[in-house]
Amino acid sequence: MNTVKTNQSQAAETASEKKDLIKNEFLEIKVLIEERETQALKAIADEEKRVSNKFDYIYGVLGSKKKEIKSLRDQIEMALTEGDDILFLKRAAALQQTPTKDAFVPLIEMDQNLLHSTYQSAVNLKDVVKLSVIQCREKRVEAKQTPGKTKTPPVASSNRTFVGKKPPGPQEKKKPVKVAPTTGTLNAAAVVSTKELIDSFLKKSREELLQYAANITLDYNTAHNKVILSERYTRMSVSDIPQNYNHHPQRFIDCFQVLGFQCFKRGIHYWEVELQQNNFCGIGICYGSMDRQGPESRLGRNSSSWCIEWFNSKISSWHNDVEKCLPNVKATKIGVLLHCEGGFVIFMAVGEKHNLIYKFKAQFTEALYPAFWLFSSGTVLSLCQMKQ
Numbered sequence: 135m136n137t138v139k140t141n142q143s144q145a146a147e148t149a150s151e152k153k154d155l156i157k158n159e160f161l162e163i164k165v166l167i168e169e170r171e172t173q174a175l176k177a178i179a180d181e182e183k184r185v186s187n188k189f190d191y192i193y194g195v196l197g198s199k200k201k202e203i204k205s206l207r208d209q210i211e212m213a214l215t216e217g218d219d220i221l222f223l224k225r226a227a228a229l230q231q232t233p234t235k236d237a238f239v240p241l242i243e244m245d246q247n248l249l250h251s252t253y254q255s256a257v258n259l260k261d262v263v264k265l266s267v268i269q270c271r272e273k274r275v276e277a278k279q280t281p282g283k284t285k286t287p288p289v290a291s292s293n294r295t296f297v298g299k300k301p302p303g304p305q306e307k308k309k310p311v312k313v314a315p316t317t318g319t320l321n322a323a324a325v326v327s328t329k330e331l332i333d334s335f336l337k338k339s340r341e342e343l344l345q346y347a348a349n350i351t352l353d354y355n356t357a358h359n360k361v362i363l364s365e366r367y368t369r370m371s372v373s374d375i376p377q378n379y380n381h382h383p384q385r386f387i388d389c390f391q392v393l394g395f396q397c398f399k400r401g402i403h404y405w406e407v408e409l410q411q412n413n414f415c416g417i418g419i420c421y422g423s424m425d426r427q428g429p430e431s432r433l434g435r436n437s438s439s440w441c442i443e444w445f446n447s448k449i450s451s452w453h454n455d456v457e458k459c460l461p462n463v464k465a466t467k468i469g470v471l472l473h474c475e476g477g478f479v480i481f482m483a484v485g486e487k488h489n490l491i492y493k494f495k496a497q498f499t500e501a502l503y504p505a506f507w508l509f510s511s512g513t514v515l516s517l518c519q520m521k522q
Contacts, residue, residue: 170259174252181244188242196239206232246366247395250349254396257348261401265475328495331476336490343471343488346404347520350394350504355382356426357392361508367395368517369410372508387427394504394517397422403472405504406484406518409444409465414509416443416452417468419479421500430455433507440494441505442468442481451492463491467518474498 213225352367418441425431434441434452449460465483483489
């Protein structure tokens, strides 16, 4: 009885120590998340202060301009009350020589790229935490459903101290012959799991997909010299005249292409693209390491990019220079869903009910960028501003 009581006390003490350790780990996680939150909020607050200071300065300039106009008006009224015509003409002539300039109010806006990237970093962190929690939960469910696997594992048994029994001999250690079939089962399960995951996203409504919304802006430094960016870097078209952009190592040289400013390495992200004019275009994703010149710099013509391409009425998927013709789907708005950890990207026609156009499955090894290809002048693509 004393031994049982002692063991019970030791178990309670061990549990208490483990609880304290877990609390400290979670406390550290909370501190890190709060630190990220503070940094993100400070970045937005600093940007707000910068813009506010500019507005204050302009307000002061306009105040001074208002005083000048009031003084000029007083002088005009005084001249109008002058009874002597000669003095009136002298004052009028002097007033005509007074320099006047229109009040100039410059366009002041908050840095949209900063706002988007700061918000997106918070969303990415949330997705990472959410994914980790879901995976932990699934592992616990699997452990409960397959209790046989939770029994004494072979590795742990070799480190035990056996009382009254001989430790397992070499022949007993060679028993785990089930490794090969188990691995095969796990791979099959992983394929099924990915398929179920993709199917679950295809069943989601647009409102559900918007919880993963990413507001994409275009990266000026990657745009081909004939690609025009407008509407706050959300609209792209092709010009017949070169734009004389500054040289940049990330700029496309041969293909009329441009990348999104945002990149994604973790989490789930959804954005929409509107086909405004013409059907000669491509929408996809790529690694930042994709070539910027030469025939292999074309979207889908290399192993670093995946895309859907419209060539008049023909729709094709492209990856690693392999084309696959797809059924014609009439759509003016395309939704792109990227699941980094799941290893897939889905292209769908946006409507009352989303229609699948094509899905790519891959083990992504680098950060991914939204990517766009335009064929010629007359082709216009616009990024939709997403509302969660």
